[in-house]
Amino acid sequence: MLKTLGKVALLVLAVLVAGAWLVVLRLKNVPLPLLVGYGLLLLGLVAGLLWPGRFTRARVLLFAGAPAALATLGIYFAVVFYISDTPVLIGLAAATALASAGAARLRAARRPAGAAKAGHSRRAVLLAGAGVALGAVSVVSAGQVERRRAALAEQGRGAREEALRAPGARRRVTDGAVRVFPIHTGDTIVTYGQFYGGLDGWEGGSGYLRTLLDKAEIAVPVYAYLIDHPRHGTMMVDSGVNWEQAHDHDGYYNHNAMVSRLLSQRDEYRMAPGQDLRVQVARLGYDIKDITTVFLTHVHDDHAGGLRHLPQAKVVMDRHDWDGGVLYPHSFDLVKDNLDFPRFDSGTYSSFAQSKDYFGDGSVMLLPTPGHSPGHLCVALRMDGGSALFIGDTLYTLPHLASGQVRQMTIGGEDTARQLDAARRIQAHLRAEPAAAPLFAHDNTPYQAGVVSSVLSSGLPGADGFQRMRRHMDTVLTPSYELRPGHAPSYIPAAAGAGAGRVEFR
Incomplete structure (x- = not known):
């Protein structure tokens, strides 16, 4: 029994x-x-x-x-x-051969003199020779692997330098105005239901299970935002992804141990040379080394990857996210000693019960919006003619403001309730502030591609630009934050073998 x-x-x-x-x-x-x-x-x-x-x-x-x-x-x-596994695998084969040689030698020692003893002895010698040879190959291959990775990195460097030299680069304008520039740091590949299926069963554990089974995928943008402030310097909201995440994915996540590489998708990010954060900041006329502050909406790696390029910056984030969010340590290695965890002790702000007036002058307000992650926050920036509200991942796109009709996958339980409460507070803030406009991290709609990119092309929207963004909002959403006809997302599969599908709004 x-x-x-x-x-x-x-x-x-x-x-x-x-x-x-x-x-x-x-x-x-x-x-x-x-x-x-x-x-x-x-x-x-x-x-x-x-x-x-x-x-x-x-x-x-x-x-x-x-x-x-x-x-x-x-x-x-x-x-x-992954290529870096090569010397490890060869080393394991060498160790196996040497262990087998040792076992054969022990068996030979126990045998009386004769053909069997001689056979075991010969096998031990052959296995030992193979083990030594494989060990040497392992050592040599380690150098070859590093040289190949260095060559790939050099190719990426060359592509970025070429993108830097392309026509259209700007000079920084210093006229005392607050400027904001959207920086499209590439795309991430996600499941359509993960992005738009929160009301169709994509929630909590069952939602994560469906991401394994349902591979209807779409490419969505990853945006960070550069802020040029005359009093507080050059800052960012989020930092997007970096070149290694897109082009040396397995090597990047192998920094944390094999398990991180196993649990992430090899092709989850795409980035053209001109989308690299370093390239875009330079082409806007700024020195990336002059960025002093990064307001991180949350710790997820598509928002934190660019921190690898900002070792000098102070990273401002909610401590709850640092303690309990999904953290990839390698993205934070260069800034982990320069983190700032503010307390939300500045009282109410608009529809938010808590806030942090970060600089003490009302120019930058940090607003707790937990749910998507334990310490997710939004950032409100006062500008000439209006204010920008950086929403991070509380809501992915403009249609997601209609949270009763369009919703991303949520964690479930109290976290979903917190995220919906944050969404309602954002709605109430935008309703109360007619000169405020939302800026999203993953908007794949005409709002971002057409309106925001145009209004913020010079970084200076002004009152007319804020009103233009609000007018577009009014074409998509009713005053009660319901979708108007023609703006509901719909998945369009790609042709066979063509990769990710696309989203149409109907």
């Missing part, structure tokens, strides 16, 4: 481990039918080893174990392998 219970426990443990592995592979976009077949093969192997029945375990290993091992190796090399 105890033996049977032990076998059942081993089977349950094996199923859990295999299930976690299959989830990782699904995150890597391995087709579902292939995963089902592979999972059944693994289950058959474990069950066969525990209860071989009329089969011997040797036959189970031959007919199920060998195919499972080959399938695992093939899948690993197809979807998980």
Whole structure:
């Protein structure tokens, strides 16, 4: 009885481990039918080893174990392998050969003189030679890998320098006005339901499960914002993604350990050379080294990746996010000793019960909007002619202001309630402040591409620019924040083999 219970426990443990592995592979976009077949093969192997029945375990290993091992190796090399794994894998092969050589040498020592002893001795010598040779290859390959990565980095540097020299660069204007520039730092690939399906069951654990099964994907922009303030210097709201995240993804996330690389998608970011944060800041006429402050709406990596380029900046964020958000340490390595966690002790601000007047002059107000992450915050910036409200990921796009009709995937439970409360406060603030305009981090609608990009092309919207943004809002949303006809998002699949789909508004 105890033996049977032990076998059942081993089977349950094996199923859990295999299930976690299959989830990782699904995150890597391995087709579902292939995963089902592979999972059944693994289950058959474990069950066969525990209860071989009329089969011997040797036959189970031959007919199920060998195919499972080959399938695992093939899948690993197809979807998980990264170039920096090469010396590690060769080193493991060297260690295996040397261990086998040691075992063969022990067996030879126990044998009496004769053909068997000589055979084991020869095997030990051959395995030891192979181990030494593989060890040498591992050492050499480590250098080759680093040289290849250096060459790829140099190619990226060349592409960025070419983008810097392209026509259209500007000079900084210093006339005492507050300026804001949207910086499109590339795109991220997300599931359509994750972006627009919060009212269709994409919530909490079931929502995350659906991201594994439903691969209807779209590309959405990742925006950061550069602020030129005559009194407080050059600042940013968020920092977008960086070049390595888009072009050396596995290497970037391998800084944190293999598990981070396994649990992120290799193709989740896209970035053209001209979208690099360093390039765009320079082409606007600014020196990235002069950015003194980054207001981070939250710690998620598509907002924090650009911190790698801002080691001199003070990063202002809510401590709840630092303590409990989803943090990728490598993005913060260069700024972790220069973090500022403000207290929201400046009283009410518009529709918000708490706020932080960061500079003490009302120019920059930090507003707690938890829900998307534990310490998410929004930033209100006073400008000539109006005020900009940087919304981060509380709401992804302008249509998301109609939170009763369009909603992104939410965490669930109290976090969803907090996020909806933050959305209502944003609505109330915009209703009370007719010269305030929302600025989003991922807006993939004509609001960002057409209106915001035009109004902020010089960084100086003025009263006319703020009114233009508000007029566009009025064409999309009613005063009670419901969608007008023609503005509901709809997923349009891509042609076979063409990659991500697109969104139309109908």
